[in-house]
Amino acid sequence: MKTSTFASLIVVLITASATYAQNAPNMPARNPWLADSVYPISHNNSAATDSVAHAGPTRGRKLSPSDVKTVPAVFTSNPTVKKISDDTILFAAGLDGIRKINATGKSFELVAFLPYPGFEALAARSKPEMFQAALDVANAARRAKDDAKILTLSQSLDELGFNRQTWPTAFTI
Numbered sequence: 756m757k758t759s760t761f762a763s764l765i766v767v768l769i770t771a772s773a774t775y776a777q778n779a780p781n782m783p784a785r786n787p788w789l790a791d792s793v794y795p796i797s798h799n800n801s802a803a804t805d806s807v808a809h810a811g812p813t814r815g816r817k818l819s820p821s822d823v824k825t826v827p828a829v830f831t832s833n834p835t836v837k838k839i840s841d842d843t844i845l846f847a848a849g850l851d852g853i854r855k856i857n858a859t860g861k862s863f864e865l866v867a868f869l870p871y872p873g874f875e876a877l878a879a880r881s882k883p884e885m886f887q888a889a890l891d892v893a894n895a896a897r898r899a900k901d902d903a904k905i906l907t908l909s910q911s912l913d914e915l916g917f918n919r920q921t922w923p924t925a926f927t928i
Contacts, residue, residue: 782800782804782806782808783800783801783802783804785800786800786801789801790837792836794807794833794836795835796833796835798833824863825863826847826854826856826863826864826865827865827883827884827886827887828847828849828854828883831847831848831849831854834846834847834848834856835847836858841859842857842859843857843858843859844856844857844858844859844866845858850877850881850916850917851870851871851874851877851878851881851916852868852869852870852871852874852878853868853869853871854867854868855867855868855869874916877916880914880915880916881915881916881917885915886915886917889908889911889912889915892904892908893905893908896908
């Protein structure tokens with residue numbers, strides 16, 4: 756009887772293991788030089804898969820503008836998150852420099868900004884309110900389906916430093 760029960764247990768374990776292996780994502784090996792986290796760097800891992808092995812949310816709700824907190828930044832993709840004791844700090848690399856943001860609890864506040872070396876003049880002239888004004892024009896033009904107006908924004912955005920020469924800056928830090 757014990758042998759039969761043991762054999763059954765082995766069959767169940769092998770079947771479960773095979774099912775898990777079949778459904779498990781094929782993720783790259785963890786980079787030992789990165790933080791031990793499910794999302795240690797932009798694009799998730801060194802292979803830039805932009806995927807995670809764990810399941811995402813299964814339910815949610817529509818957010819209202821009052822649910823969302825922001826810090827003005829010129830294009831930031833995938834900030835780095837660091838936990839220090841009870842504090843949550845974000846490092847957000849943008850076109851004009853790096854922002855340090857306190858995201859502890861319900862806070863979401865700019866702590867510091869560091870322009871990239873050699874890009875100090877760009878950071879000085881690319882003020883958040885100037886980008887907001889350009890975004891407002893773009894939104895209005897999009898709602899009006901005025902593609903010509905959207906194209907004219909290229910020049911004003913270029914003057915603010917949002918152009919093909921600075922785009923790579925946000926990705927090469």
